[in-house]
Amino acid sequence: MGNFCATRTGIIIVGGSIGIMATLLQYLGNPPNMGICVACFERDIAGALGLHRAAIVQYIRPEIIGFVLGAFIISLFVGEHRPRGGSSPLIRFFLGTFAMIGALVFLGCPWRTLLRIAGGDLNAIVGLAGLAMGIFGGVLFLKNGYSLGRSQPQKPWSGYVFPAFMLGLFLLLLFSVSFSEGGPIFFSASGPGSMHAPLWISIAAGLIVGVIAQRSRFCTMGAFRDVMLIRDFHLISGVAALLIAAFAMNLLLGQFKLGFEGQPIAHTDHVWNFLGMSLAGLAFALAGGCPGRQLFLSGEGDLDAGFFALGMIFGAAFSHNFAMASSPKGVAAFGPAGVVAGLIFCIVIGFTMRERAKS
């Protein structure tokens, strides 16, 4: 039994498809250079639920729901749905929290970093360099025996909880439930949160990405990690395909604009763009997956990845409530402090979580 998606050709097609779908989602209404951004979209979900009250970034993003449910359905179908957990869930939760704080200082997850570059935003090259730096730090820890410990098989039904949570979010979105006068669910009237492709297109795209990413094991963090750690260029060829496809589509759709200044939902503070993504990259590497990959893993029954994803939503709320999330005007008052705290947390985790000493 072959798994076509996991071949070299397969991963290139998957990466290219994600690039094409993301840029089309932008064309159809998603925010600029944000066709798909796992960090931004989880942040929007946190806002829609009222966990933070930044009025311009509140929407239940169907793409996120689709990622989890797509991976859930296909993993059941191919017999890869395997509930497992118990590998340092609380640490993973906080890795997710700090990863989000870092990503929101830069304004994007690794996917959006690529989409921003593909749209001509040169600030994102600085972010990408920071991401690579952070992942490199994670690789050094891995080489020295870093491990969050083994997971254990869990009861079958525990694997349905996270997908059920996503289904619940989808129902809230579908019926736009209002729980009180002027209360949740919140939907942005202006700003990035108000910009979205039609619901059914978004959920369909999310489901397709969930399916092909589960099959191909697409992971942006893993791509850089594998090159640095074992000189394996498999995943990075998918990442390159995403970048090239998105770039070509942006040219075609007139969405390309080269430069540092005036880029959509971005700022030009190079130091904190770099360090924010360094923190994110390090946290992803320590947790074993980029934000997208954590969602696909959650769908196929990885409860620890579910903790990471919940940690990201929690971190998004923290970022906005405590003035750590950047805006196009620049870095927020407490963003740098959040990044420094996160780096300290990750470095302590990297040094202290070891399976064995290096021989």
Place this chain on the structure above:
Amino acid sequence: MTAKKIDARGLSCPQPVVLTSQAIREGAGDLEVIVDNEVSKENLLRLAKKYNMRADVKEENQDIVIRIAK
């Protein structure tokens, strides 16, 4: 020659690959790696190919045993 055994069950990506490649670099020519998921299996098969080693896969209950040899 007895194979060096690596139990990588429950370990998440990339640790099974890290343990295996470390063992190969330390000179183990004959390895038996036990994993419990398809992703680790695919990664180990790719690793074996990179080192030009043979790899045989055997499924035992929930476990996947991969035998890697020169």
